[in-house]
Amino acid sequence: MIRAKRKTGLVFFPAFDWAISPTHPEREERLLYTQDQVMEEGLLDVPGIREYRVRPAKYSDLQRVHFCVPDEPSMATESHLISAGGCLVAADAVMKKEVESAFALVRPPGHHAMKVVHGNRGFCNINIEAVMVEYIRDVYGVKKIAIVDTDCHHGDGTQDVYWHDPNVLFISMHQDGRTLYPGSGFAEENGGANARGTTINIPLPPRTGEKGFLYALEELVMPLLEKFEPELVINSAGQDNHFDDPITHMNFSAKGYAELNARLKPDLAVLEGGYSVEKALPYVNVGIIMAMAGMDTSTVKEPGYDKHYAPQAPDITDYITNLMGTLKDQFLINPPAPHPAKNGEIITTSKRIFYDTDMINENQDERLVRCRDCAGALAIDSHSSKGNKMMGVHIPKDACPMCQKMAEKWVNEALDNKKFHHIFLQDRTKCTYEVLR
Ligand SMILES: [Zn+2]
Ligand SMILES: [Zn+2]
Numbered sequence: 001m002i003r004a005k006r007k008t009g010l011v012f013f014p015a016f017d018w019a020i021s022p023t024h025p026e027r028e029e030r031l032l033y034t035q036d037q038v039m040e041e042g043l044l045d046v047p048g049i050r051e052y053r054v055r056p057a058k059y060s061d062l063q064r065v066h067f068c069v070p071d072e073p074s075m076a077t078e079s080h081l082i083s084a085g086g087c088l089v090a091a092d093a094v095m096k097k098e099v100e101s102a103f104a105l106v107r108p109p110g111h112h113a114m115k116v117v118h119g120n121r122g123f124c125n126i127n128i129e130a131v132m133v134e135y136i137r138d139v140y141g142v143k144k145i146a147i148v149d150t151d152c153h154h155g156d157g158t159q160d161v162y163w164h165d166p167n168v169l170f171i172s173m174h175q176d177g178r179t180l181y182p183g184s185g186f187a188e189e190n191g192g193a194n195a196r197g198t199t200i201n202i203p204l205p206p207r208t209g210e211k212g213f214l215y216a217l218e219e220l221v222m223p224l225l226e227k228f229e230p231e232l233v234i235n236s237a238g239q240d241n242h243f244d245d246p247i248t249h250m251n252f253s254a255k256g257y258a259e260l261n262a263r264l265k266p267d268l269a270v271l272e273g274g275y276s277v278e279k280a281l282p283y284v285n286v287g288i289i290m291a292m293a294g295m296d297t298s299t300v301k302e303p304g305y306d307k308h309y310a311p312q313a314p315d316i317t318d319y320i321t322n323l324m325g326t327l328k329d330q331f332l333i334n335p336p337a338p339h340p341a342k343n344g345e346i347i348t349t350s351k352r353i354f355y356d357t358d359m360i361n362e363n364q365d366e367r368l369v370r371c372r373d374c375a376g377a378l379a380i381d382s383h384s385s386k387g388n389k390m391m392g393v394h395i396p397k398d399a400c401p402m403c404q405k406m407a408e409k410w411v412n413e414a415l416d417n418k419k420f421h422h423i424f425l426q427d428r429t430k431c432t433y434e435v436l437r
Pocket of ligand 2: 369371372373374375376377399400401402403404
């Protein structure tokens with residue numbers, strides 16, 4: 001009898017009442033065929049595979065991560081809360097050791113949602129992985145976590161959330177930003193002043209197949225994980241690298257995804273993108289579930305494989321071999337040097353963010369304390385083209401007294417400034433979120 005070698009939890013939430021629009025790739029039936037395929041393969045009857053029921057996340061779960069402007073109810077629908085809550089259920093199952101690993105097959109996705117949320121970008125409002133990570137930190141006291149994002153698009157939202165956090169290693173493998181939304185994710189983007197080298201970007205050329213992806217995994221990702229020594233590994237399991245995906249240009253098969261997962265062995269996987277709803281997603285998901293459960297994946301095959309799949313071309317293999325040589329040098333052999341600013345110095349940066357789904361422009365001015373003792377207090381002055389002006393002050397979990405003091409000063413300054421419509425204080429040392437205006 002077939003059984004799971006690794007006890008695996010599944011959380012399923014297709015969100016049948018949420019879509020961006022009826023013909024949009026992120027629509028109701030995205031997980032319908034997957035659900036059928038999982039049933040057809042009888043995976044839920046395999047001893048060792050256990051299905052869990054979803055529960056909605058609370059607004060306070062989102063507040064560990066985001067500054068929602070003007071507030072959480074305007075940014076998160078019930079589906080967003082259940083999608084994030086599905087990840088929390090998966091996390092509980094693993095942390096309580098009921099299973100060895102768990103896969104949250106939920107939507108809407110989350111990895112393009114940044115720390116500040118004024119609307120939807122790249123189909124995402126709420127960063128469901130980050131909500132899960134911060135929950136795990138608060139509830140289970142885990143400190144060091146790695147997120148490996150294997151979606152075809154750069155995980156710019158997760159990068160933004162963890163840009164200043166030296167205790168979360170964020171690695172994104174994606175199609176080169178010069179050729180695909182969101183146009184970021186280059187090797188130079190390697191973390192904020194207090195977290196240099198804990199953001200890693202691996203931009204791969206269009207037409208990269210699983211061969212190139214697995215090579216990058218073995219050459220760079222696995223050694224980086226070994227060096228970082230995370231207590232947990234999370235996979236943002238986007239499936240839009242598939243050769244049949246309509247909105248990207250990569251060359252993965254379902255078996256390739258299964259292999260990737262078998263080698264990475266994440267404790268938790270969260271579904272991100274993947275828009276070949278009928279021809280790829282059901283088979284890729286089945287492959288990932290079987291790999292997580294330690295089952296034989298040699299029979300995993302999508303119907304279009306024999307006709308449409310071609311192995312990775314030699315020029316792409318050469319390109320990736322060269323690229324990995326460069327990136328290994330940049331991240332493993334000569335890792336990024338610490339930021340030169342003095343302890344206690346304030347570092348200011350400005351950025352513009354575009355919300356492609358909701359057509360909103362946002363301007364941010366950020367202040368960070370350069371700190372050798374903690375992740376550094378952070379103040380974000382943000383205004384959007386909708387007219388909302390916000391100040392969000394973040395105190396990191398391990399904040400030192402100097403950073404706590406600076407955060408207090410920033411809050412008082414903001415309260416004296418009439419220009420802000422909203423002032424939020426996210427104090428991760430106390431696990432509190434205060435709406436001060
Ligand atoms: Zn994607
Ligand atoms: Zn500090």
